[in-house]
Amino acid sequence: MTTSTSLVYLIALPLFGATILLLAGRRADKWGHLLATAMSASSFGVGLYQLSQMLSRPTEERAVGQKLFSWINVGTFNVDAGLLLDQLSICFVLLITGVGTLIHIYSISYMSHDENRRRFFAYLNLFIAAMLLLVLGDSYLNLYVGWEGVGLASYLLIGFWNQKPAYATASKKAFVMNRIGDMGLSFAIMIAFATLGTVSFSGVEEASHTASKAALTAIGVMLLVAATGKSAQFPLQAWLGDAMAGPTPVSALIHAATMVTAGVYLIIRSNFIFDAAPTAQLLVVIVGAITLLFGAFIGTAKDDIKKALAASTMSQIGYMILGAGLGPAGYAFAIMHLLTHGFFKAGMFLGAGSVMHGMNDQVDMRRYGALRKFMPITFITFGLGYLAIIGVPPFAGFYSKDLIIETAFNAGGIKGILLGSTALLGAAITAFYMTRVMVLTFTSKERWEKNQHPHESPILMWLPMAVLAIGSVTTGFLFTRGDALANFLNPVFGEHGEEHGTEHLFEPIVVSGMALVAVAIGVAIAIMKYQLSEVDSVAPQNVSIFTRIARKDLMQDSFNEAVFMRPGQALTSLLVKGDEKVVDGAVRGVARTALGAGAVLRQTQTGFARSYAALILIGAIALIAGIWVVTQ
Amino acid sequence: MNPYNYLYVSAILFTIGAVGVVVRRNAIVVFMCVELMLNAANLTLVTFSRINGTLDGQVVAFFTMVVAACEVVVGLAIIVTIYRSRRSASIDDASLLKR
Numbered sequence: 001m002t003t004s005t006s007l008v009y010l011i012a013l014p015l016f017g018a019t020i021l022l023l024a025g026r027r028a029d030k031w032g033h034l035l036a037t038a039m040s041a042s043s044f045g046v047g048l049y050q051l052s053q054m055l056s057r058p059t060e061e062r063a064v065g066q067k068l069f070s071w072i073n074v075g076t077f078n079v080d081a082g083l084l085l086d087q088l089s090i091c092f093v094l095l096i097t098g099v100g101t102l103i104h105i106y107s108i109s110y111m112s113h114d115e116n117r118r119r120f121f122a123y124l125n126l127f128i129a130a131m132l133l134l135v136l137g138d139s140y141l142n143l144y145v146g147w148e149g150v151g152l153a154s155y156l157l158i159g160f161w162n163q164k165p166a167y168a169t170a171s172k173k174a175f176v177m178n179r180i181g182d183m184g185l186s187f188a189i190m191i192a193f194a195t196l197g198t199v200s201f202s203g204v205e206e207a208s209h210t211a212s213k214a215a216l217t218a219i220g221v222m223l224l225v226a227a228t229g230k231s232a233q234f235p236l237q238a239w240l241g242d243a244m245a246g247p248t249p250v251s252a253l254i255h256a257a258t259m260v261t262a263g264v265y266l267i268i269r270s271n272f273i274f275d276a277a278p279t280a281q282l283l284v285v286i287v288g289a290i291t292l293l294f295g296a297f298i299g300t301a302k303d304d305i306k307k308a309l310a311a312s313t314m315s316q317i318g319y320m321i322l323g324a325g326l327g328p329a330g331y332a333f334a335i336m337h338l339l340t341h342g343f344f345k346a347g348m349f350l351g352a353g354s355v356m357h358g359m360n361d362q363v364d365m366r367r368y369g370a371l372r373k374f375m376p377i378t379f380i381t382f383g384l385g386y387l388a389i390i391g392v393p394p395f396a397g398f399y400s401k402d403l404i405i406e407t408a409f410n411a412g413g414i415k416g417i418l419l420g421s422t423a424l425l426g427a428a429i430t431a432f433y434m435t436r437v438m439v440l441t442f443t444s445k446e447r448w449e450k451n452q453h454p455h456e457s458p459i460l461m462w463l464p465m466a467v468l469a470i471g472s473v474t475t476g477f478l479f480t481r482g483d484a485l486a487n488f489l490n491p492v493f494g495e496h497g498e499e500h501g502t503e504h505l506f507e508p509i510v511v512s513g514m515a516l517v518a519v520a521i522g523v524a525i526a527i528m529k530y531q532l533s534e535v536d537s538v539a540p541q542n543v544s545i546f547t548r549i550a551r552k553d554l555m556q557d558s559f560n561e562a563v564f565m566r567p568g569q570a571l572t573s574l575l576v577k578g579d580e581k582v583v584d585g586a587v588r589g590v591a592r593t594a595l596g597a598g599a600v601l602r603q604t605q606t607g608f609a610r611s612y613a614a615l616i617l618i619g620a621i622a623l624i625a626g627i628w629v630v631t632q
Numbered sequence: 633m634n635p636y637n638y639l640y641v642s643a644i645l646f647t648i649g650a651v652g653v654v655v656r657r658n659a660i661v662v663f664m665c666v667e668l669m670l671n672a673a674n675l676t677l678v679t680f681s682r683i684n685g686t687l688d689g690q691v692v693a694f695f696t697m698v699v700a701a702c703e704v705v706v707g708l709a710i711i712v713t714i715y716r717s718r719r720s721a722s723i724d725d726a727s728l729l730k731r
Contacts, residue, residue, distance in 0.1 A: 607727030610662075614654045 004053070004064040006046060007083040007136065010093060013043045015129035021122035032118035033111075036125045037104040043128065044097035051090055059491055062087055065138055072141075079199060084138035088492045091335060091485075092135040092258075092265060095342045099257045100128045102464035106350055107249040109460035110357065120160060120247065127153035131258055135265060139200035140189045143266070147185060147230065150259045151178045157254060158246040170242035177239040181229015185266075188222035191215065205272040213277060220273050220280025224287065227263030231317050234291045238556040240314055241298070244306040248353030251306055256313045256349050257342040264317065264338055267324040268331050271493050275327060284325030285415075289422045292318030294554060296429035300436070301550035303539050304363045305352045308437050309345070312389065315426060316341050322423065323404040326411055331493050332486035333403040339485075340396035340475050344388035347468030351382035354461055355441060358454040365440040366537050367449055372442040374454040377462045379442045381469035386438050388472035390431040390519050393512075396476030401427060403480075406511040420511075424518050431522025439530040447537040638679040646672035659711045659721045663704075670700045 017039030021032045028035070054062045063086035071081040085093070104124060111117045130149025137143040155178075159171030192199050195215035196207035208216060227233065232240035243255045254260070267274060267284060274281045295315030302308040316337070323334030356363060358375055372379045388395035391402065405427065409420030448454075456462070479485040506514075539551075549555055604615070645668055652665030674693045681689025715721050 609723045609726070610654055610657070617650055617654065 002057075002061060002064045004050070004066055004085065006050070007064065007066040007085055008068060009046050010043050010050075010097075010136065011083075011129050011132045013039045013046070014125040014132070018122045018125035018129060021118055021125065026118075029118050033104075033108050033121045036121035037101065037108065039125055040097060040101045040104045040128055043132070044094070044101050047090070047093045047097050050085060051094065054085075054087070054090060062491065076197065077193065079139055079141050081142060082138040082200075083136045083142075084201065085136060086492055087489050088265075088269065088335070089135050091339060091489070093132060095339055096128060096131050096135070096258050099342055099346050099468070100124070100131075100253055102467055103249045103253040103346065103350070106252075106353070106461050106464040107247075109458050110249055110353055111247065114247075116160070120157075123153055123156045123160070124249075124253070127157065127254060127259070131262070134262055138202070140185075140192060140204070141199050143269075144185055144189060147226075147262065148182065150254070150262065151175065151182065151230075154178070154243070154254050154259055157250040158243050160246055160250070164245075167245040170239075170245035174239040174243045177236050178229050181226045181236055181263075184222045184225025184229065188219050188226060191219050191222060195219075201269065204270075208272045208276050211276075216273050216277040217280050220270070220277040221283060223266055223270050223273065224280060224284055227266050227284075227321065228287060229263075230266075231260050231263030231321065232291075232314050233263065233287050233317065233321055234294055237291060237294065237314055238553065238560055240310050241302075241307050241553055244304070244310050248306065248349060248356060251310070252346045252349030252353070255310065257346040260313060260317055261320065261338050261342070264320040264324055264334055267321065268334060268493075271328070271331055274325070281325055281327060285322055285411075285419060286325075288318045288320070288322030288325055289419055290318070291315065292322060292426040293422060293429070294318070296426050296433065297550050298553050299433035300429060301547050302433075303366050305355065305365050305368075305437060305441065306349070306363055308365070308433060309349055309352060312430065312434065313341075313345055315430060316345065316389070319401060319404050319423065319426070322408060322419065326404075326407050326419075328493050329410065330404065330407045332489045333400065333407055335489060336476075336479050336485050337397075337400035337404055339479070340388065340400045340472065343468050343471035343475055344385035344396060347465055347472055348382055348385040348389070350461070350465045350468065351378050351385065354378040354457040354465065355382075355454075357457050357461070359448070359452055362449065362452070365437065366535060366539060367447055368441045369444045369448070369535075370442070370446045371454055375442075375456050377456055378465065381462070381465040382442070383438065384469040385472045386434055388476070390434050390523065391427060391515060392519065393516075394473075394477055396472050396474070396479075398512075399476030399480045402508075402512050402515055405515055406506070406508055409506055409511060424514060427515050428518035428522040431519040432526045435523045435526035436530055439526060440535065444531055444535060447535065635679055635683050638675060638682075642672045642675040642679065645669075645675065657722045657724055659714070659723045662723060663707055663711065666707075667700065667704070670696060 014036075017036045021028050021036060024032070050064075054064070063084065065085070066083045068081040068083065070078075072079040104121070107117075107120065107124065111120050114120065127150060130146050130153055132146070134143055134146030134150060137146055155171050155175040158174050159168050162168040162171065189199055192204055195218075196204055196211055198204060198207060225236075228236045240255060240260070244251055246255070274284065292315045295311045295313070295318055299308050299311035299315060302311055320334045320338050320341070323330035323337060355368065355371060355375065355378060358371070358378075359368065362368070384395070388397040391398040393399075401423075405420060405423040408423045409416050411419055552558065604611075649665040649668030649672060652668065653662050656662055656665065674696050677689040677693045677696070679689075681687060681693075711721060714726055718725060
């Protein structure tokens with residue numbers, strides 16, 4: 001592999017920014033945001049340079065690496081801190097730094113009234129650095145460092161306004177649920193080392209050809225656990241909705257475009273493991289299919305615009321996981337959907353932030369309405385993202401989502417039909433709830449609270465939205481032209497890139513047709529329900545049981561509380577009691593015995609010399625008698 | 633004469649001394665009883681020396697006498713001091729060390 005010495009700058013620049021801003025303190029308040037934005041932008045510049053270098057090389061020499069230092073060197077366990085930039089990483093690098101820079105620019109204006117803006121930008125830079133380390137690490141252990149780093153940044157940013165107890169709780173919830181996934185990743189690394197003897201990507205790939213299927217399945221399942229935690233997939237999905245407590249740019253960058261897609265990256269990076277472990281791969285597909293419906297159902301009932309978008313993120317990542325679980329046929333499409341989703345979802349989140357900005361931080365969509373006239377740019381950019389996510393041609397989501405649905409149908413047999421229909425149903429529901437968001441916010445009638453003066457956001461805010469909107473319009477077309485992205489990525493997925501395509505359940509055009517019909521149905525229902533009839537400005541309570549369950553996030557919190565929290569608390573209090581009664585009891589018992597014995601023996605200490613003499617005499621007699629008895 | 637008779641005398645002397653130490657209150661009498669016990673032990677040592685035909689017991693008896701003399705000096709000094717401060721030679725009165 002060729003070596004490139006400039007890879008480290010990708011990570012070092014934002015890390016430098018974060019360090020300076022955190023150490024400089026209030027002194028950096030005036031220029032901190034500018035430095036952070038510049039660092040993110042220059043990292044993007046390095047990324048573009050790397051891309052141009054990569055494209056100028058022939059296909060088989062495109063991956064470059066850089067060894068930073070020898071990290072762990074114990075016996076047979078040798079890990080270098082090294083970076084690897086291949087076709088898969090560069091996609092992520094450009095997404096992270098590109099979208100990241102746009103969101104930095106947006107945040108300059110969005111956070112301008114916050115006195116802790118410098119700290120916010122420091123965390124954003126920290127996040128960018130950690131996320132780049134995650135996608136650039138050349139071994140699972142290096143990836144793990146970045147994985148934990150983004151978890152930390154996410155925790156800090158969700159709880160950025162931690163003066164509100166609910167927000168602090170939300171960040172703790174995200175952190176704890178992520179820890180469960182992180183345990184999965186560390187188990188996967190341990191199993192990989194114990195059975196394969198190495199944790200580097202290339203080493204594991206080589207060893208996976210000869211390793212036992214059981215070991216690979218175990219690693220695969222543990223990696224899936226890790227992915228469900230970080231990517232808010234079933235059954236570790238409950239934290240994402242609450243993560244919307246963070247400032248909106250954070251939701252756009254971390255909880256929509258980049259960090260939550262780390263699970264998809266992990267699975268696709270470990271394609272060699274999942275290809276060799278069909279059971280684990282099947283589990284990936286199941287998780288993806290469940291989550292894409294789970295998120296979609298939640299999305300239909302949420303009135304909080306950010307939570308509706310979060311549910312949609314969960315659902316869209318379900319699509320990506322589904323694609324990633326379909327094997328070599330789906331990897332490239334999962335990444336494509338990930339990239340297009342990064343554009344349109346980040347754009348929509350920024351749009352939501354712009355709406356909140358104009359509406360005094362109101363998030364309840366039932367209190368919006370008719371904002372199209374007051375926020376034309378937000379309306380257009382949000383609308384383009386909307387068209388992209390529901391999959392209207394020729395917008396980006398149409399290409400990427402259609403390809404996943406098509407691949408799902410082609411998975412073969414019952415499995416293919418089930419997965420395909422699930423994905424199709426998900427597309428219809430997506431169309432429904434996204435139309436609902438669109439209608440409730442921008443069209444329909446005004447349902448504002450008093451003293452609302454909606455206005456368009458300043459240029460620093462709408463410019464990034466516009467750039468992302470252009471991305472959501474064009475990327476799908478660009479990526480699929482001549483299968484550009486798939487051909488670019490295929491070398492990463494090894495030699496079996498082209499073995500599929502033997503049987504087609506449906507022709508691509510038929511799948512597209514079905515998807516469009518599903519979308520049309522979803523849009524039509526939403527328009528009938530929300531555009532053509534009156535919408536209450538307060539959520540009605542006399543609704544069906546399904547709506548009520550969906551409003552409560554399909555009871556995910558109640559389930560977790562009943563199954564994990566309460567038994568956990570019971571176990572804890574049991575252990576506390578056991579500690580008090582058994583452990584402390586034993587300690588106190590020993591002390592009490594000594595005290596009691598002392599109280600009794602103390603009685604012999606009378607202070608009378610004669611009684612002491614008598615005791616000595618008795619003792620001596622007893623001793624002599626004892627000796628006499630023994631020696632006789 | 634049967635040397636074992638000396639042992640019987642010594643045992644009687646020792647018993648008288650021990651009983652005196654335990655029973656009597658007057659410090660001087662207790663002190664004398666202690667001397668009695670020491671001398672009973674000395675008599676035993678000398679007797680065994682005679683029985684075994686060695687000098688070891690006699691040597692140890694001299695040691696005992698030296699120790700006894702020292703003990704008398706220190707002990708009498710203490711008793712006199714206590715008597716001066718408390719106007720009493722009863723050893724039961726001097727029981728302050730229990731607290």
